[in-house]
Amino acid sequence: MILVLLVCLPFVGSLAAVVLLRTDSRVLAARMAGAVTFVALVLTAVLYPSVRDGGKVRLDLEWLPQLGLNVTLRMDGFAWLFAMLVTGIGFLVVLYARYYMSEEDPVPRFFSFLLAFMGSMLGIVLSGNIILLSVFWELTSIFSFLLISYWHNNAAARDGARMALTITGIGGFCLLAGLLVLGHIVGSYDLDVVLASGDLIKAHPLYLTALVLILIGALTKSAQVPFHFWLPNAMAAPTPVSAYLHSATMVKAGVFLLVRFWPALSGTYEWFMLVGIAGISTLILGAYFAMFQQDLKGLLAYSTISHLGLITTLLSLGSPLAAVAAIFHMMNHATFKASLFMAAGIIDHETGTRDMRRLSGLLKYLPITGTLAMVASAAMAGVPLLNGFISKEMFFAEAVETHADSVLDRILPYVATLAGAFSVAYSLRFIHMVFFGPPPTDLPKPKPHEPPHWMRFPIEFLVLACLVVGIIPSLSIGPFLHSAVISVLGDRTPEYSLAIWHGINTPLIMSLIALVGGAALYVVMKDYLAKCDNGPPLFRHLGGQRIFERVLVTVSWKWARWLESNLGTRHLQPQLRLVAAAGFLAGAVSLYLAGFSPKPLAFKDVDPIFAAVWAIGAFCALGAAYQAKYHRLAALVLLGGAGITTCITFVWLSAPDLAITQLVVEIVTTVLLLLGLRWLPKRSEKVDNSVSFSARSRRFRDFLLAISCGFGMFLFSYAIMTQPVPDAIASYFLDKAYSEGGGRNVVNVILVDFRGFDTMGEIAVLAIVALTVFALLRRFRPAPDSIEKPEQQRIQNAFDAERPERSAGDTVRDYLLVPSVIMQWMFPVIATFAVYLFLRGHDLPGGGFAAGITMAIAFLLQYLAGGVRWAEDRLRILPLRWMGFGLIMAAATGMGAWLLGYPFLTTHSQYIEVPFIGKVPAASALLFDLGVFSLVVGATVLILIALAHQSVRMHRVRGLDAPKAEEN
């Protein structure tokens, strides 16, 4: 339970910082963030007794158990140590940021992101399910992006953030793929199971695939060569972020992952080569680059890269002792590097610059900060009596040992010593150039002074930790490190000693060589470094960053342009043609590959009446296509013919429900089209008769494509029809429809019962469409060029005008009077028929949908008969209410099953005796069907009314235009 609290608390705090507080005060946001991190720290600390000596806290919450995805949180000694690091340094960073952030910055947002990041990081550390881990992994990338781009008006921050997100995002994607492969190998996504099946994984043929993918994830996150270049660019972030994310925690996530999966993946030759090459080259290149940085934070960033390389190298060796050293160094590095970043932040804050060429002699102005930075740098350089020394000694000892006999292994001691010397040189440079020498001359802020005490407190605390761990390691960090090591290595936990003095041995000599060599190196290069450009010689103009930007421009710009100009088109028609052609090819190729050979066409047992009906249907379809250009009304009538053919086909071929629905839908479709065509432009044969060659060839091409598609579908459906019927689930529905669904009309039972959820979605779609149509046409008037009265009405009005005994509009009003009266009288009849269709739906053809459209037709006829005004004076339909009632009814029926303890949309059926009517089916599905009915009525009427109202608005447009015409 504490684990859930621990992971959720930072996210809650993050939301609270921006949503609840709604304050601009940096103090309030900082206090809240401080409180949250402190509680998280305490929560972590109290869990220590349960994780000591290989203990484990575990919590399982089911998420998608069918897919092996669960919210599993687990904490062992290693996770505990890391969680302490995250929360502890988090607390110090919040304290520091309280003073660092200026009043002008949107401080609550900063703390919100920082807390959310802390939550994601804790999520990575505590995940007991590898997919969950990957989710939190992505979250850290995203919050890192947001934090780097915090000063988003700064271009460097935006570029750095984008680069970090691209690199770590690609890594995260690879990691997810790798973890999926890993889960596939093991058969479970549970971390404990994965860790326990190391031998299985290493022997599996997919081992290398999983390894490479996971390594890409880990190495990008930990900024290892060749993915290192995002980290220096991320230094555009505010310094607390650099201290927290980019030195202490997030970049450690990569090596954390390597340690986490160390028992399952390490120890093979592939592991040693891949991890080793990355680690060793990062170690040496990072240290080399760091020497030549002029930006304080740049120096620290490259130094971080180098130290992460050191940890990676240790992990590559595959020996338990090296893993111990790696875990230990992760902690040590976080302590001294975070404090150094904070010191750099103070220097930047007080002097206004981080350029080492401008800084000098600051010890006089910042005596305490200077001293603290010196101690921390000494730890970074590996000076005895500080924590960095102990883990570096352990590294040297491991470097000397032979693990896997190869060139890499043999050069390691020399590379390690050289990198050690480099790190001494840059540490020395950091201290000497900033704090010693003549007083500074051109500082943006001329009078630097010590910061407030509480801003310095985090540094003091961390430096104290460096000293304590460095002097009495086994008493301070010893027990915690031990439980972490046990939880990772288990039975393979080696004997190790954290003593500072092991006698004079090879590692000590290597340390001495590095210290002396580094100091000598600095003395020699001092003058060059004081003036040189930013960046190391030889590599200054050749960076991963440049390559990255090249690739980005090429992929996202040049290739995209090329594809667009060569394959794309800016016209709709060619695109549609491509879609149709691709569809035809997809069908044809797969049929061909499947070895399809149609049976010979059989003309026997063709019922002549059927053939005649279908011939009419075919004639209608082809005629519609032919007439559509100039004679839209004819095309519409022919289209109706095609629809009726479909309808008759359904009736005859045992699908009465389909026939009813098809018929009513056909009616409404035709009305809709008629209403729509009234407002759409006409095309007259006389105007548009210039038939050019290109138009002809285009038409011919379309014709060919249409014929091919038609022929393809012909073959396809013929193939289906000549196959035997597979024994699918249809018989299940036939058997259970009455016994379990309580209805005799199987199609209706499937719709409202077996597949009720689908129907629910379907009516939701209908509702959405109706609302969209309503929104599109509301407050909308037809264009002026289509508001002219139809020709017939003009002739009729002219007829009135010629005769003195008639007033204008008389003929129009009385036009088709008898049919209108009949239509008005038909209303109750059709409404009753709709109710009848609805009630019989469960047992006989009918149902909510057909009944709903029938009801809508009843309303529609009133509009047709009397016009919009007449109909609405007498009938208030309120289609939105019908729709709302329908949707709520359907959902409530479904949820009613919950009350009785059944899953959503479980139905119950029975018959009740109603006086005068007889036995009436009263399944709960009937209520559901009532919802369908109501929604369909509302939606259909809403669409029709929206279109019909255009004619009412037309009069208003005409009214508005009339005075204007007179003025002209």
Place this chain on the structure above:
Amino acid sequence: MEFPFVLLIGLFFAAAVYLMLSKFLVRVLLGVVLLGNGVNLLLFTNGRILREVPPIIPQGHDVPATLTANPLPQALILTAIVISFSFFAFLLVLVYRAYQDLGTDNGNEMRLAEPEDDPLPPTGY
């Protein structure tokens, strides 16, 4: 029996595709209606065709007494009819609004977002 039926389906599709390849949206609209019919008939072939045996359980029986038509494609087609109807209604209103706002029903002339002679953006940093 099968042959004329599948011929009808093929012709429906051919006419629908031809209409939909037009650049005038009204014709595309008519094509969509026809395509809906074609697709429904194609789905219908999955249940094969049987005459005059609707999937309705007669009174006094718990399961169909004789061989009946396959109810599953019918239920799916019923859904398909509804969805294609809503799709059609939406498309119709969209075409109508597009015509009113852009003054044309020719898909190739609707160039509000990408004017015809709009130069390409610069192709380099």
